[in-house]
Amino acid sequence: VERLDVRVTVHDSRCTGHGRCYSLSPQIFGSDDQGFVVPRGEPIAIDAEHEDAARLAVASCPEAAIELLAD
Amino acid sequence: MTDAATTGTDAGSTAGRDLAGCPVKHYDFAQSAEVGTYLRLADELREEGPVFFNSFAQGYWVFTRHDAVREIYRQADLFSSESFTPHEPNPVYRFVPTQIDPPEHVKYRQILNPWFSPNAVEALVPEARAICARLLDELADRGECDFINDFALRYPTEVFLTSIGVPTDRCDDFVGWVEGFFRGFSGNPEHLDGMVAALGSIRTYWEGVLEERRHAAVPRGRDLATHLLGSTIDGRPLTDTEMLDMLVVLVLAGLDTTQASLGFLFRHLAQHPEHRRQVVDDPTLVPTLVEESLRLYTIIFADGRKVTRDEEFFGVQLRAGDMVCGLVAGANRDPRVYDRADEFVVDRTGTHHLGFAAGPHRCLGAHLARREMQIVVEEWLARIPDFSLAESQPPIERGGGAMLALQHLYLQWNVST
Numbered sequence: 327v328e329r330l331d332v333r334v335t336v337h338d339s340r341c342t343g344h345g346r347c348y349s350l351s352p353q354i355f356g357s358d359d360q361g362f363v364v365p366r367g368e369p370i371a372i373d374a375e376h377e378d379a380a381r382l383a384v385a386s387c388p389e390a391a392i393e394l395l396a397d
Numbered sequence: 398m399t400d401a402a403t404t405g406t407d408a409g410s411t412a413g414r415d416l417a418g419c420p421v422k423h424y425d426f427a428q429s430a431e432v433g434t435y436l437r438l439a440d441e442l443r444e445e446g447p448v449f450f451n452s453f454a455q456g457y458w459v460f461t462r463h464d465a466v467r468e469i470y471r472q473a474d475l476f477s478s479e480s481f482t483p484h485e486p487n488p489v490y491r492f493v494p495t496q497i498d499p500p501e502h503v504k505y506r507q508i509l510n511p512w513f514s515p516n517a518v519e520a521l522v523p524e525a526r527a528i529c530a531r532l533l534d535e536l537a538d539r540g541e542c543d544f545i546n547d548f549a550l551r552y553p554t555e556v557f558l559t560s561i562g563v564p565t566d567r568c569d570d571f572v573g574w575v576e577g578f579f580r581g582f583s584g585n586p587e588h589l590d591g592m593v594a595a596l597g598s599i600r601t602y603w604e605g606v607l608e609e610r611r612h613a614a615v616p617r618g619r620d621l622a623t624h625l626l627g628s629t630i631d632g633r634p635l636t637d638t639e640m641l642d643m644l645v646v647l648v649l650a651g652l653d654t655t656q657a658s659l660g661f662l663f664r665h666l667a668q669h670p671e672h673r674r675q676v677v678d679d680p681t682l683v684p685t686l687v688e689e690s691l692r693l694y695t696i697i698f699a700d701g702r703k704v705t706r707d708e709e710f711f712g713v714q715l716r717a718g719d720m721v722c723g724l725v726a727g728a729n730r731d732p733r734v735y736d737r738a739d740e741f742v743v744d745r746t747g748t749h750h751l752g753f754a755a756g757p758h759r760c761l762g763a764h765l766a767r768r769e770m771q772i773v774v775e776e777w778l779a780r781i782p783d784f785s786l787a788e789s790q791p792p793i794e795r796g797g798g799a800m801l802a803l804q805h806l807y808l809q810w811n812v813s814t
């Protein structure tokens with residue numbers, strides 16, 4: 327089976343700093359000194375080994391601020 | 398105790414409003430009741446319908462399901478935080494940044510956010526763990542305790558005061574002030590004077606601290622009052638009023654909520670040996686256990702907002718000045734969002750609950766609260782892996798007009814001799 331290219335994007339206007347994504351999936355996300363996730367507003371390419379972690383972050387965000395794209 | 402909370406009627410005044418067929422009910426959420434009453438009520442109201450008008454006090458809209466509650470939190474331009482108590486549109490206090498709307502709100506949050514960020518909280522963990530261990534070592538040999546009064550009121554208070562750089566010798570005073578505030582905050586008019594007195598005491602305490610820090614020869618490190626004295630907003634220093642409005646709400650929000658959440662979690666653990674065993678066998682489950690407790694036993698029964706303009710929202714016509722509230726506790730148990738919504742699933746993941754709110758006012762202290770709770774589970778189970786309820790009758794929970802909280806939780810366990 328050919329693997330899809332998976333990316334996630336954090337929508338800057340929606341993130342309010344709950345920190346669930348970088349607490350649960352630090353392989354993908356970091357934080358700034360205000361407690362907001364970085365990077366925001368740009369697509370992040372996800373390695374195959376981190377795909378579950380990406381999906382966990384998407385599902386855990388109370389703001390639905392993280393979008394997962396696969397093509 | 399009365400069961401007024403559970404005996405809603407279909408009558409009540411709507412002040413001549415035409416509600417276009419929206420159900421009208423009458424509930425006094427301020428009353429204390431047997432533990433579990435308010436979560437059951439939130440479940441019932443959610444399944445009866447998405448919205449009703451509560452004719453209690455001046456009357457307000459109640460939204461019961463996850464989708465609407467999340468939108469109330471997100472749409473801060475439509476739902477102002479000027480008041481967050483649906484039964485009291487014009488409160489006597491002014492909390493900053495809690496009651497400040499965007500765009501001013503973020504300026505205050507930027508001052509406070511770094512203090513409560515996950516990195517700052519992690520740095521505090523060794524001290525929090527030491528406080529927890531000391532308090533539990535005092536209890537473990539007794540074989541019984543009132544978890545609320547012997548431990549849960551004291552632990553978050555000591556941790557919080559330590560985190561903001563003030564001595565813990567006034568710990569008992571803080572506990573009393575916070576209790577006094579929330580008795581009145583729930584909407585029970587008998588306790589309003591006590592609430593005002595408690596606010597005055599907390600404010601006087603902080604006035605003294607600010608005065609002392611202002612004249613300190615050497616600025617103190619990790620001291621929130623010193624941090625505020627050195628902070629600016631729009632290029633000017635904070636006023637004394639702003640600093641006091643911030644410090645007072647931090648105390649109120651930081652202490653009561655954590656003890657309340659711990660009470661419900663430990664009542665659950667006392668009743669569910671299989672869940673205790675699960676986390677003893679696999680301590681990496683402690684964070685999901687805590688998260689699931691925050692979802693299933695959400696202490697924020699209802700969270701209010703004031704409507705800023707006439708607008709239709711989830712099928713009803715809101716008017717500027719109306720009060721609304723979202724039943725957060727019910728939203729977090731909404732089967733439209735969660736599988737096995739009414740079950741405690743220790744290893745549940747992807748739990749995007751609203752227990753710490755959402756939108757710009759999401760809980761500043763969420764990271765601290767989670768970490769504090771995780772530490773208690775770890776330290777308690779290391780000393781007391783098996784324990785049970787020691788109740789002759791179910792405990793009483795403070796009403797849902799404020800944060801739900803157990804007034805006592807009697808636990809017992811075997812002590813090896």
